[in-house]
Amino acid sequence: MRTWIFDNNPVIVSTGTVGGPFEAKGKIAEDYDLLHEDLWLKEDSYEKAHKVLLEEASLRATEKAGITKEKVEYFLAGDLINQITPTSFSAKTIGAAYLGLFGACSTSMEGLALASFIVNHGGANCILTGSSSHNAAVEKQFRYPTEYGAQKPPTSQWTVTGAGVSLVMNKGEGPVVTSATIGKVIDMGLTDPFNMGGAMAPAAVDTIETHMKERNIDPSYYDLIVTGDLGHIGRECALDLFKKHHTPIKEKQFQDCGLMIYREDQPVLAGASGAGCSAVVVYGHLLNRMKKGEIKRMLVVATGALLSPLTIQQNETIPCIAHAVSIEHQNMKK
Amino acid sequence: MSNNQKKNLTPVQQEYQQFQSEREVKRPILKNCIKAFLVGGFICLIGQCIQTFFMYYFDFTEQTAGNPTVAVLIFITMFLTGFGVYDRFAQFAGAGTAVPVTGFGNAVISAAIEHRTEGFVLGVGGNMFKLAGSVILFGVFSAFVITLIKTILIQWGGL
Numbered sequence: 001m002r003t004w005i006f007d008n009n010p011v012i013v014s015t016g017t018v019g020g021p022f023e024a025k026g027k028i029a030e031d032y033d034l035l036h037e038d039l040w041l042k043e044d045s046y047e048k049a050h051k052v053l054l055e056e057a058s059l060r061a062t063e064k065a066g067i068t069k070e071k072v073e074y075f076l077a078g079d080l081i082n083q084i085t086p087t088s089f090s091a092k093t094i095g096a097a098y099l100g101l102f103g104a105c106s107t108s109m110e111g112l113a114l115a116s117f118i119v120n121h122g123g124a125n126c127i128l129t130g131s132s133s134h135n136a137a138v139e140k141q142f143r144y145p146t147e148y149g150a151q152k153p154p155t156s157q158w159t160v161t162g163a164g165v166s167l168v169m170n171k172g173e174g175p176v177v178t179s180a181t182i183g184k185v186i187d188m189g190l191t192d193p194f195n196m197g198g199a200m201a202p203a204a205v206d207t208i209e210t211h212m213k214e215r216n217i218d219p220s221y222y223d224l225i226v227t228g229d230l231g232h233i234g235r236e237c238a239l240d241l242f243k244k245h246h247t248p249i250k251e252k253q254f255q256d257c258g259l260m261i262y263r264e265d266q267p268v269l270a271g272a273s274g275a276g277c278s279a280v281v282v283y284g285h286l287l288n289r290m291k292k293g294e295i296k297r298m299l300v301v302a303t304g305a306l307l308s309p310l311t312i313q314q315n316e317t318i319p320c321i322a323h324a325v326s327i328e329h330q331n332m333k334k
Numbered sequence: 335m336s337n338n339q340k341k342n343l344t345p346v347q348q349e350y351q352q353f354q355s356e357r358e359v360k361r362p363i364l365k366n367c368i369k370a371f372l373v374g375g376f377i378c379l380i381g382q383c384i385q386t387f388f389m390y391y392f393d394f395t396e397q398t399a400g401n402p403t404v405a406v407l408i409f410i411t412m413f414l415t416g417f418g419v420y421d422r423f424a425q426f427a428g429a430g431t432a433v434p435v436t437g438f439g440n441a442v443i444s445a446a447i448e449h450r451t452e453g454f455v456l457g458v459g460g461n462m463f464k465l466a467g468s469v470i471l472f473g474v475f476s477a478f479v480i481t482l483i484k485t486i487l488i489q490w491g492g493l
Contacts, residue, residue, distance in 0.1 A: 045451035145448035147415050148465065149424025149440045151366070154359040189347035190354065198354040236357045267425070270359070300433050 003181045003214040011252035012112075012327070013172040016060030017284035018053050020135065020161030026262045030164035031284035032162075033060040038160065039136055048225040050079065050086040050134035054258050055093050057163035062285040065167050072096040073124040077165070078107040078131055078274050080138050087132070096128065106183065107131040108164060108279040109323040111156070112300075113180035115168040116325070122170075129220055130165030130283070133217030133274035142193070142309055157231050159266035160261060164279025165237050167286075175290050175329060181324040185306065190318045193307060196318065197234025197258075197270055200303040203242045203320040204230060207301055212247070212323045219249045222326070225294045226286065229258035229304035231271030257281035278302040282327075290329055295330045363386045366428045373430030374424070381407055381434070408439035441465040 017032045024035040041049035054077065062069050075094050077087045078101035091098035103110040111129035118124050130222055134147050138159045144150050168177065184207055190199040204227050212219060219225065230238060235256045242249045257278045258271035282300050289295050303322040312318075343351070384406050388399040414420040420440050424431045431437055442462055449461040463470065 047451075140448055144465065145419060145444040147440070147444035147447055149415075149419050149421045149437065149444075151425055151428035151432075153361050187347075188350040188354070189343045190351065195358060198358055201354070204351060233354075233358055235352055240353070241359065 001209055001214055002165050002184070003179055004113070004117055004120075004181045005151065005215070006120040006177055007114050007118045008122075008170065010116040010168050010170065010177045011172045011174045012166045012177065012287065013067035013169045013174045013331070014061050014131075015164065015166045015283035015287055016057040016064065017164045017280045018057045018060070018162060019280060020053075022023065022135065022158075022266070023160065023162055023261065025201060025266065025281070028281065028285040029112060031288050032280065033057070033284070034063075036161075037135075038097070041238045046134055046140065047081065047086060047168065048135040050132065050137045051089045053134060053161070053163040054079070054087060054090040054130065054132040054165070057130060057165040057241065058090065058094055061128060061130075061165045061167045065169075065172075065209050067126070067167075069094055070094070072126055072128045072167070073114070074099065076101055076111045076127060076129040078102050078111065078275065080104060080133055081141060086134070086137070094128065101131075103302075103321060103323065105113065105133075105273055105277060106118070106302040106304030106305050106321050106323050107275045107284065107298055109325045110182075111169070111179075111301035112177065112325045113182060113323055115166075116177040116180060119168050119170050125170045127168045128165060129168060130163060130318045131274035131279045132163030132276040133159055135159045135161040135197060135274070138274060146198075152269060153194050155192070155198065155231075155270050156235055157229065157258060157270050157273035158262070158266075159274040160277040160280065162273050162274075162276035162280040164276060164281075164283035166283050175287055175327050175333075176330050177325060178328050179215060179326045181207055181210075181214065182278075183207045183322040183324070185319045185321050187317050187319040191310045191312070191315065191317055193305075193318070195233065195270075196273060196305040196307075196320075197208035197229070197231035198237055199234075200305055200320040200322065201234040201237035201241060203322040204228075204234070204303045205238050205247075207322040207324045208242075208299070209245065209247055209250075211299065211326075219247065219253070222299045223252065223298045224298040225249060225254050226282070226284070226300055227256045227258075228300075228304070228322070229271065230256045231258045231273065233270050234303070235259065252294060260285065287327070290327065293329070295329070296308055296332050297326065299324055299326045349458060369426060370430035370433075373427035374433055375430075377407075377431070377436055377442045379435045405437050407434070407436055411436040411439035412443050415440050416447065420444075438469060441469070 115127040186203040234332040449457040
C-alpha cells in the first residue's frame with residue numbers, strides 16, 4: 001500500500017503565498033498574499049531573494065492563522081537549489097524543528113503528505129510545510145545564465161518565482177487533508193531536459209491510478225484532479241495514457257497548475273514549472289476556490305523530475321516522481 | 335537518441351518514447367531557419383555599416399577595419415545583454431543571434447553577470463568563459479588543424 005488515509009482530519013488552517021513580478025502579471029495574481037515587483041526582492045543575490053520568498057510565505061501563513069512562529073513545531077520544506085540551501089537558511093529564521101525535503105517539483109505535496117501523516121498520528125499539532133523556487137536562481141543552476149541568448153524549444157517550461165506554504169494543524173477551521181499516495185520513481189528513458197512534462201506524465205498517471213485503486217474510488221469522486229507542472233505536452237500525454245488504460249478521467253476535471261498560473265500571452269512555451277509552481281497554485285488559487293465552495297474535493301498530484309545538470313551531461317535518463325494528496329472541503333468530511 | 339542507447343531500454347520505455355514523441359511539439363525548423371537568416375543577415379548588415387564607417391571616416395583599410403568593427407558589435411551586445419533584452423531577441427532569432435560575433439559576446443557577458451554575486455575572482459573570473467571556453471578551445475584547435483592541412487598541401491602538394 002502506498003496510500004495513507006487520515007482519519008483524524010489534519011486541517012490546513014492557513015496558507016501563505018508569495019510571487020514575483022512575472023507572476024503578478026499572471027492569471028491568478030489576486031490569489032497571492034504578497035507580490036514583488038522586483039526579481040531581486042531588495043537582496044543582493046537571487047539565492048538570498050529565494051530564501052526571502054519562503055520566509056515571507058511562512059510569515060504570512062502564521063500571521064493569518066493568528067499564531068506566533070514559536071508555536072510551529074516542525075518545518076518541512078524544500079526547493080531546487082543545490083543542497084536546498086534557501087530552505088535551510090529560511091528554517092534558521094523560522095526556528096522550528098526542520099526536516100529538509102527534496103522531491104524536485106513534487107516537494108510541495110511530499111511535504112503536505114508528511115505533515116498530514118505526522119499530525120494525523122499525533123506526532124505534532126502544528127506543522128508548517130511548503131516549497132519555493134526562484135526563476136533566476138533555478139535557471140542559473142539548471143540551464144544557462146539567465147541573460148544567455150539560447151533559443152528554447154516549444155517543449156520547455158518557465159520556472160515560477162514564488163513560495164507557497166501551508167500550516168497543518170490537528171484542529172481548526174479549513175480544508176481537510178484526507179489521504180495521500182506516495183509516488184514511485186518512474187523512468188521512461190527520456191533524456192531531454194527541455195521536455196520534462198513528457199517525462200513526468202507516466203509518474204503522474206501511475207500515482208493517480210494507484211490512488212484510485214487503493215482507495216477504491218472512481219475518478220468522479222473528485223471535482224478536480226490537478227497535476228503540478230506537466231504543461232501542455234505532459235497533460236496531453238497523461239490524458240492519452242488514461243484513455244489507453246481505460247481510466248475514466250474527464251478532460252475538464254484533469255487540470256495542471258503549470259497551465260493555470262500565467263496568461264495565454266505570456267511567453268512560457270509549454271507552461272510553468274518549478275517547486276513553487278504547484279505550491280502557489282494549490283495554496284493560493286485552488287484553496288481559495290475551495291473556500292468559496294467552487295471545489296469540494298480535489299486531488300493534487302505534484303510531479304517532479306529528479307534530474308541534475310550533471311546527470312544530463314553524463315547522458316543519464318530523467319527519473320520522475322509524483323505524490324498525490326487529497327484535500328476536501330471541511331463540510332464534506334465530518 | 336543513438337541506437338546504442340535505444341537498445342538498453344525496456345519495451346515499455348521504447349513504447350512510451352514513441353507515444354511521447356508523437357505528442358511532443360517539434361521545433362519549427364523551417365520558420366526558425368528563415369528568422370535566423372533574416373536576423374543574422376541584419377546583424378551582418380550593421381557590421382558592414384560600421385566597417386564602412388571606420389574606413390570612410392578613419393584611417394582604416396578593409397583588413398584593419400575588422401577589429402574595431404567586432405569591438406563595436408560586442409560593445410552593443412554588452413549593453414543589450416546587460417539591459418536584459420538580448421535573450422528576448424535570441425528566443426525569436428535563434429541561430430541568427432547566436433552565430434555572429436554578438437552571440438559569442440553574449441555568452442561571455444551573460445556568464446560574467448550571472449556569477450557576479452560569487453565575487454570577482456572565483457565568480458566572474460572563473461565562470462566568464464563557462465560557455466565560451468569550448469568555443470575558444472575548439473575554434474583555435476580546428477584553425478590549427480586546417481592551417482596544418484593547408485601548409486602540407488602547399489609544401490608538398492604543389493598548390
